[in-house]
Amino acid sequence: MALPFARSADFAMDKDAGEPCRKLLADFRCGIHADLRRNGFPGCTVFDCFGAGQKVSRKTFSGRDWRGDPEVARRMFAVFPVMRQLHELLWYLDQAAAMPSSGPIRDELRRASGEVDRLTGGGPGELAEVDVQAVRERVNGLLSRAGELARAGVPGRGKNRRGADLMGARLKGADLRGADLRGAYLIAADLRGADLRVADVTGADLRDADLRGADLTGCLFLTQAQLDSARGDAATRLPPALARPAHWMTPTA
Incomplete structure (x- = not known):
């Protein structure tokens, strides 16, 4: 619903942002989920929101249905891309903190994870104001260091x-x-x-x-x-x- 896609090798049709996919069922499930690739939608099979969709619908908007209120829909779809990026960063930070080689920066990784997690708990207005690019830059610096520490142990x-x-x-x-x-x-x-x-x-x-x-x-x-x-x-x-x-x-x- 929230994101757009264009007719291509990945998607069998065009869809604008905020426009329901024609395959969306009344219970919010996908009508062709079991056969997405065969029906020309491989792009759907590789998309991962890292749990951001559930967080936005169930927590940020307390389970409200976007179909019954255009204003809720507008705000929800504006917040979702922000939440998706924050959840992706949380996944990477968790992966980095779990690496045995990350010992020297593990505390920094955990602090960064806590800061990003707190951002995901904000209300719709607060989330809309998050400077995601700035957050990504800070986190990516740490993730890059974690990668360097892990790769340092590889001969040649x-x-x-x-x-x-x-x-x-x-x-x-x-x-x-x-x-x-x-x-x-x-x-x-x-x-x-x-x-x-x-x-x-x-x-x-x-x-x-x-x-x-x-x-x-x-x-x-x-x-x-x-x-x-x-x-x-x-x-x-x-x-x-x-x-x-x-x-x-x-x-x-």
Whole structure:
């Protein structure tokens, strides 16, 4: 409802922000949730709000229904993108604090997490005033340090590929252990059999990247959404906290 999307390879139709998706049911569920990819909506399958939608609807707006009050709808949809970014930062901070190598900055990470969490508890007006970019910059500095501490223990760690344009790159079998791939563009990259252990992939774009047989064990800040947007197979090695996407096991994967 809140976010827009355009007809493309990711979405089968156009939808404006604030306009209900035609597949939305009366009980707020998706009418084609079990068959999104087959119906041309792979973009929906890789989106993760990190629990922000539930927080906004149940806590910030105390369960009020946007369909019954246009003003509530307007304010709710303005707040949601802010909450989504704050919840994403909380996820990254939790991941960073859990890393054994983060000992030197763990207290800073926990303080930052507490500060961001307090922001998420504000009312609609307070949330609308949050300078999300400033918050992201402060947190990203800490997350970058956490990544550096983790990668420091990797012998001969990979090169700094932060923000690199690696779209369609031929990286089959590449040794990317401990590489800095923060924000890298790896769209449709060939990473078959690549070693990505302890590589920092914060914000890396893995859409349609070929991860068949790749080793992502211990990959830093890898999200389920990143995996869901990529291609892989039964031989792809994953961190234990992440699930192997169902579409990897189909003939079209």
